[in-house]
Amino acid sequence: MGAINLNSILETHLETIKTKGGDVLHGLKKTDLGYEGFGEAYFSRIESGLIKAWKKHNSMTMNILVPLGEVRFVFYFINPDGTENFLVKDIGVSNYVRLTVPPGIWFGFKGISQSLSLVLNIASIPHEPNEVDRKNIDDIKFNWS
Amino acid sequence: MGAINLNSILETHLETIKTKGGDVLHGLKKTDLGYEGFGEAYFSRIESGLIKAWKKHNSMTMNILVPLGEVRFVFYFINPDGTENFLVKDIGVSNYVRLTVPPGIWFGFKGISQSLSLVLNIASIPHEPNEVDRKNIDDIKFNWS
Numbered sequence: 432m433g434a435i436n437l438n439s440i441l442e443t444h445l446e447t448i449k450t451k452g453g454d455v456l457h458g459l460k461k462t463d464l465g466y467e468g469f470g471e472a473y474f475s476r477i478e479s480g481l482i483k484a485w486k487k488h489n490s491m492t493m494n495i496l497v498p499l500g501e502v503r504f505v506f507y508f509i510n511p512d513g514t515e516n517f518l519v520k521d522i523g524v525s526n527y528v529r530l531t532v533p534p535g536i537w538f539g540f541k542g543i544s545q546s547l548s549l550v551l552n553i554a555s556i557p558h559e560p561n562e563v564d565r566k567n568i569d570d571i572k573f574n575w576s
Numbered sequence: 577m578g579a580i581n582l583n584s585i586l587e588t589h590l591e592t593i594k595t596k597g598g599d600v601l602h603g604l605k606k607t608d609l610g611y612e613g614f615g616e617a618y619f620s621r622i623e624s625g626l627i628k629a630w631k632k633h634n635s636m637t638m639n640i641l642v643p644l645g646e647v648r649f650v651f652y653f654i655n656p657d658g659t660e661n662f663l664v665k666d667i668g669v670s671n672y673v674r675l676t677v678p679p680g681i682w683f684g685f686k687g688i689s690q691s692l693s694l695v696l697n698i699a700s701i702p703h704e705p706n707e708v709d710r711k712n713i714d715d716i717k718f719n720w721s
Contacts (some may be wrong), residue, residue, distance in 0.1 A: 441626060444658045450620070450621075451618060451626075452622055452623060452628045452687075453621030453626065453628070453687070453692070454620075454625065455618060455619065455620050456619040456620075456621070458616070458617035458618045459616065459617050460697075460702045461614055461615055461616065461702060462702065466706045469605055469606055470601070470605070470614075471604065471606065472603035472604050472617060473601060473602055474599060474601040474603060474643045475595070475600050475601075476595075476598030476599050476601070477597055477598040478598045481596075481597040481598065482597060483595075483597045483598070495581035498638075499578060499644055499694060517579075531668055541592060542597075542598070547598070548598075549643055549644060551603075551617075551643075553617055556606065557606060558605075559712040563588075
């Protein structure tokens with residue numbers, strides 16, 4: 432495996448299967464590219480227009496899905512030469528993909544649907560406060576609007 | 577492990593953590609009672625008032641969560657002596673629990689929220705059509721209304 436950077440984030444198209452009574456939405460299979468083991472699955476609600484930023488996991492690989500609403504994910508990385516990069520991904524019901532995010536990348540997200548959005552993270556390890564770094568939203572300059 | 581019956585269905589209270597911008601909802605940890613391995617995670621949408629029934633998994637353990645809306649799950653089991661049992665569980669945002677359902681139990685579900693509900697199944701094995709039995713809704717008599 433090469434060095435981690437923003438190119439290490441994997442985007443995978445997910446199927447939505449038309450079903451009477453309500454569609455079935457694929458998520459993650461253990462045989463899928465991007466599966467790095469199961470530690471914990473949990474949801475984050477994100478309200479319209481609100482932002483949660485910034486966090487960096489140092490051990491966890493995240494597999495992120497948005498089965499309700501639309502969410503803007505912003506990823507931030509400082510290269511070894513000191514240059515900075517941002518990657519912006521709008522995902523949700525209208526762009527139903529899974530993002531696989533390796534450890535070592537700062538991220539934040541914003542609800543960009545008119546109503547509530549829901550993020551599922553299928554994490555490779557259980558939640559562990561000691562492997563998370565946090566910054567205040569203003570500590571990394573990004574134009575969220 | 578004893579024989580499977582409706583008493584084998586495990587109900588686990590899940591935490592909702594108040595968080596600025598949108599709450600965090602626990603789902604499943606690999607160390608939780610009821611975790612039987614990770615095969616696949618997928619969502620089923622269920623529209624208000626609609627019913628999906630009946631299915632029985634012969635190998636899969638389901639871990640079922642409802643992070644949006646409210647869903648009535650109905651479980652059906654024929655005992656070795658031929659007697660029948662039903663178990664009804666209304667779960668969702670107002671009763672945020674996880675149901676762990678071992679293989680061998682018939683189930684159906686109905687959207688009982690005013691709007692769309694979302695079911696997450698964290699399944700112990702990937703989807704495999706050959707391990708699923710199906711019946712038409714009328715094949716098992718239950719008063720859904």
